Amino acid sequence: MTTLVVAEHDNKSLKDATAKMVTAALQLGAPVHLLVAGHDCSGAADAASRLKGVETVLVADDPLYEHILAETMAALILSLADKYDAVLAPATTGGKNYLPRVAAMLDVPQISEILKVVAPDTFERPIYAGSAVQTVQAPPGKKVITVRATAFKAAETGGAALTVGIAAGPDPGLSSFVGEELSKSERPELTSAKIVVSGGRGMQSSDSFQLLERIADRLHAAVGASRAAVDAGFVPNDYQVGQTGKVVAPELYIAVGISGAIQHLAGMKDSKVIAAINKDEEAPIFQIADYGLVADLFKAIPEMEEELKKRGY
Amino acid sequence: MKVLVPVKRVIDYNVKVRVKTDQTGVDFANVKMSMNPFDEIAVEEAIRLKEKGKASEVIAVSIGPREASETIRTALAMGADRGILVKTEGEVEPLAVAKILKAICDEEKPRLVITGKQAIDDDAGQTGQMLAALLGWPQGTFAHKLELDENTARIEREIDGGLQTVEVRLPAVMTTDLRLNEPRYASLPGIMKAKKKPIAEKTPADYGVDATPRLKVLKVSEPPKRQAGVKVKTVVELLDKLKNEAGVLG
Numbered sequence: 001m002t003t004l005v006v007a008e009h010d011n012k013s014l015k016d017a018t019a020k021m022v023t024a025a026l027q028l029g030a031p032v033h034l035l036v037a038g039h040d041c042s043g044a045a046d047a048a049s050r051l052k053g054v055e056t057v058l059v060a061d062d063p064l065y066e067h068i069l070a071e072t073m074a075a076l077i078l079s080l081a082d083k084y085d086a087v088l089a090p091a092t093t094g095g096k097n098y099l100p101r102v103a104a105m106l107d108v109p110q111i112s113e114i115l116k117v118v119a120p121d122t123f124e125r126p127i128y129a130g131s132a133v134q135t136v137q138a139p140p141g142k143k144v145i146t147v148r149a150t151a152f153k154a155a156e157t158g159g160a161a162l163t164v165g166i167a168a169g170p171d172p173g174l175s176s177f178v179g180e181e182l183s184k185s186e187r188p189e190l191t192s193a194k195i196v197v198s199g200g201r202g203m204q205s206s207d208s209f210q211l212l213e214r215i216a217d218r219l220h221a222a223v224g225a226s227r228a229a230v231d232a233g234f235v236p237n238d239y240q241v242g243q244t245g246k247v248v249a250p251e252l253y254i255a256v257g258i259s260g261a262i263q264h265l266a267g268m269k270d271s272k273v274i275a276a277i278n279k280d281e282e283a284p285i286f287q288i289a290d291y292g293l294v295a296d297l298f299k300a301i302p303e304m305e306e307e308l309k310k311r312g313y
Numbered sequence: 314m315k316v317l318v319p320v321k322r323v324i325d326y327n328v329k330v331r332v333k334t335d336q337t338g339v340d341f342a343n344v345k346m347s348m349n350p351f352d353e354i355a356v357e358e359a360i361r362l363k364e365k366g367k368a369s370e371v372i373a374v375s376i377g378p379r380e381a382s383e384t385i386r387t388a389l390a391m392g393a394d395r396g397i398l399v400k401t402e403g404e405v406e407p408l409a410v411a412k413i414l415k416a417i418c419d420e421e422k423p424r425l426v427i428t429g430k431q432a433i434d435d436d437a438g439q440t441g442q443m444l445a446a447l448l449g450w451p452q453g454t455f456a457h458k459l460e461l462d463e464n465t466a467r468i469e470r471e472i473d474g475g476l477q478t479v480e481v482r483l484p485a486v487m488t489t490d491l492r493l494n495e496p497r498y499a500s501l502p503g504i505m506k507a508k509k510k511p512i513a514e515k516t517p518a519d520y521g522v523d524a525t526p527r528l529k530v531l532k533v534s535e536p537p538k539r540q541a542g543v544k545v546k547t548v549v550e551l552l553d554k555l556k557n558e559a560g561v562l563g
């Protein structure tokens with residue numbers, strides 16, 4: 001039958017995770033449909049229809065989906081689920097919020113955060129903060145899966161899928177959107193940036209994070225953080241990289257004043273190249289860093305800024 | 314209002330988890346076990362609701378082996394009122410846990426269930442949402458802040474883009490994120506008192522739930538290992554290597 005992929009988007013465009021999920025979905029071997037639920041979301045729907053490998057894009061454009069609530073989103077997916085063998089959503093705070101509701105109502109065990117499709121019913125997924133990888137086989141029947149986007153290449157564009165408008169699903173009327181405080185930044189998104197510069201407790205204050213931001217701006221990088229830096233209030237929660245934050249896999253990850261706890265590594269160890277700056281030469285981060293600099297960051301970071309400036313970055 | 318808090322016994326977050334050589338799972342031999350950290354946050358939040366007079370009773374539930382009664386005891390020592398242990402053997406998947414919790418909710422009729430956003434062993438992150446769905450209740454996941462009224466809860470949530478606030482009708486399920494609160498340590502008097510608090514013992518069958526896993530774990534293996542690279546002496550050398558050797562500076 002068919003695989004349904006729930007697109008992640010901001011109405012105007014698709015988030016990176018969507019094209020990557022399509023790649024995972026195609027590996028299930030069945031035709032792929034994309035669901036774009038939003039409000040005034042024709043931009044996202046158009047982009048979805050251009051993803052290679054997607055057969056049909058279902059567009060539910062309705063005020064009900066202006067802000068995605070788990071209850072309404074799960075109800076919409078359930079109203080479509082009959083026609084699908086598998087439902088995929090991203091392992092973001094979006095997909096993680098609504099998809100388990102879908103799995104429960106379908107009486108299906110969800111497979112969270114897959115890293116690899118071994119066979120159409122068999123998947124690899126991380127457990128224990130990535131200290132181990134589990135290979136699991138789903139029972140016959142529908143599959144409900146969240147996908148770790150960084151583990152898959154993005155599907156190419158240049159396709160021309162059929163776009164079909166669909167009616168909104170039911171409104172369970174259980175919850176409502178009140179407001180949001182989104183981090184605003186001109187920098188690339190943490191999960192899709194080519195370079196990430198992250199700071200930890202060693203940064204000591206939110207003021208000194210500006211040192212990192214200046215480096216990041218020269219490198220067109222995103223800024224991330226350890227849990228300790230977020231807990232201390234140096235940066236907002238959406239900067240957190242790790243087991244219980246965001247998973248990133250950039251070309252280059254620069255860890256500054258981060259010790260390298262397993263919970264942090266879980267979110268960045270698949271980066272292509274890792275550089276670490278830490279004043280403690282025994283810091284565990286050096287065990288996985290390709291390039292380690294033992295130095296006081298308050299000396300090294302201003303120096304790096306100067307040097308980047310000199311080199312025209 | 315009653316508040317129900319499910320707590321899971323997991324390998325302590327400080328333990329370096331090792332995969333067994335036969336690839337059947339991870340090694341539990343002589344390993345320190347603790348309450349899942351997100352569940353500690355859940356217990357703390359529930360106790361604070363009680364201290365503020367918003368909750369009448371806090372019930373801690375654990376689904377797991379006999380030893381999970383220690384995890385319940387920890388919750389009782391922090392200040393929960395009573396416990397329910399649903400004894401199981403081997404792995405229990407989130408869906409089965411949610412079904413057992415649903416049956417307990419049908420009996421106990423809590424107005425709020427607070428779960429952790431994920432357990433740090435299977436990292437599945439499903440139980441709270443599944444429970445909410447099975448009960449037909451709303452959910453506030455990844456909670457950063459809770460404001461509770463008679464009939465509604467306003468929950469600020471940690472999302473990928475920042476923070477979002479939703480209002481949910483009660484009864485509801487909330488799942489905790491790291492910044493919701495800082496859990497207390499159990500005090501000595503708390504530990505003494507906990508010894509006298511009741512823990513009811515049940516089985517999945519008492520709730521009519523078949524807890525047999527539905528997913529088949531074919532193997533558990535070590536992730537690919539990264540090798541330590543080289544130490545550089547200066548910032549200049551670091552940038553040179555990143556540019557010329559690694560080719561990642563553009």
Ligand SMILES: Cc1cc2nc3c(=O)[nH]c(=O)nc-3n(C[C@H](O)[C@H](O)[C@H](O)COP(=O)(O)OP(=O)(O)OC[C@H]3O[C@@H](n4cnc5c(N)ncnc54)[C@H](O)[C@@H]3O)c2cc1C
Binds near residue numbers: 227229258433
């Ligand atoms: C349930 C749970 C979930 C968690 N989830 C996450 C997660 O998702 N992400 C995450 O990151 N953590 C997570 N953690 C926390 C994790 O265990 C560590 O506590 C955390 O990663 C430590 O952050 P840190 O490296 O910034 O701080 P520390 O471990 O305190 O390290 C600070 C480092 O800075 C260095 N330093 C200090 N001053 C300087 C200086 N002037 N110059 C250079 N170096 C300096 C020190 O040598 C040290 O190595 C979680 C923990 C738990 C229990």
